[in-house]
Amino acid sequence: MTTDNTFDPALIGLAVGAVVGAGVGVAGWRWYSRRQARRALVQAVTRGAVDFVQDVLVPDGNGGSYHVDFLLLTLRGVLVIDLRRDVSGNVFGGDQMTEWTVMESAKRTTFQNPQSALYDRVAAVKALANDVPVEGRIVFTQSAVFPKGMPKWTVRVDALTAEFPGVDRGTLEAAVQRYVPGWEQAKRATAPSELHNPKPLGGLS
Numbered sequence: 001m002t003t004d005n006t007f008d009p010a011l012i013g014l015a016v017g018a019v020v021g022a023g024v025g026v027a028g029w030r031w032y033s034r035r036q037a038r039r040a041l042v043q044a045v046t047r048g049a050v051d052f053v054q055d056v057l058v059p060d061g062n063g064g065s066y067h068v069d070f071l072l073l074t075l076r077g078v079l080v081i082d083l084r085r086d087v088s089g090n091v092f093g094g095d096q097m098t099e100w101t102v103m104e105s106a107k108r109t110t111f112q113n114p115q116s117a118l119y120d121r122v123a124a125v126k127a128l129a130n131d132v133p134v135e136g137r138i139v140f141t142q143s144a145v146f147p148k149g150m151p152k153w154t155v156r157v158d159a160l161t162a163e164f165p166g167v168d169r170g171t172l173e174a175a176v177q178r179y180v181p182g183w184e185q186a187k188r189a190t191a192p193s194e195l196h197n198p199k200p201l202g203g204l205s
Contacts, residue, residue: 044157045081045139048074048164050172051183056190058124066121067195073183074164075175077133080121082114088143093151100151102144114138118153128189132182 046052049072057065070081089104099110115138122136138154146154155163176183 041083041085041141041157044161045070045083046072047161047166048072049079050074050169050176053187053190055193055195057193058121058128058186058190060120060124061127065191066117066124067193068121068125068190071125071186071190072164073176073179075167075172076135076164077179078125078129078135078183078186079164080118080125080134080136082118082121082136082138084114084138084140084144087111087140089145091140091144091146092148093146093154094148095152115151115153125186128186129182130185132179132186 042054051073053071054069056068056071058068058071059065068080069083070079072079072081087102089102089107091100091102093100093113095115097113100113102109102111118136118138122134126134136153137160138151139160140154140156142156142158144156150156
């Protein structure tokens with residue numbers, strides 16, 4: 001009795017195709033999930049805005065520019081958002097600390113205190129927006145936990161949406177009409193920024 005040890009090429013092709021197809025399917029689902037999560041985050045950040053721009057360069061007044069994640073036109077004026085979507089774990093930071101620390105399981109990382117950079121961005125936008133009030137917030141996702149409390153101007157997304165809640169668009173537009181000229185002037189002064197990826201820990205402020 002003899003045994004045929006050859007393999008059917010068609011069956012091999014089907015098997016390889018199934019494996020490749022499954023891999024592509026998983027990768028596609030992960031891409032789609034990340035895309036939906038990013039979209040949901042943008043919607044949460046901008047919920048209380050009548051208009052906004054994302055990932056722009058704002059002139060610093062000295063021939064350079066600052067990257068700004070979001071500029072929002074809200075009931076209270078213009079809001080500068082520094083979004084820290086990549087930070088996950090326990091965050092230990094303070095107003096007087098040069099670096100903030102992130103502890104996630106056994107992993108420890110640091111990043112530069114972002115408050116000073118936020119103040120610079122707020123000042124730059126104020127110089128463009130005439131007499132429109134300008135505020136700034138450093139926004140973290142729900143993945144960041146502050147066991148010792150939140151430093152000044154630092155919030156998580158849920159707190160941001162509570163502080164700047166979404167309202168009827170018609171009401172919001174009517175309420176911010178007095179801010180529109182300064183807002184439009186500030187928008188015209190901006191340019192698209194290529195720095196649209198999450199900021200690496202220990203990297204750009």
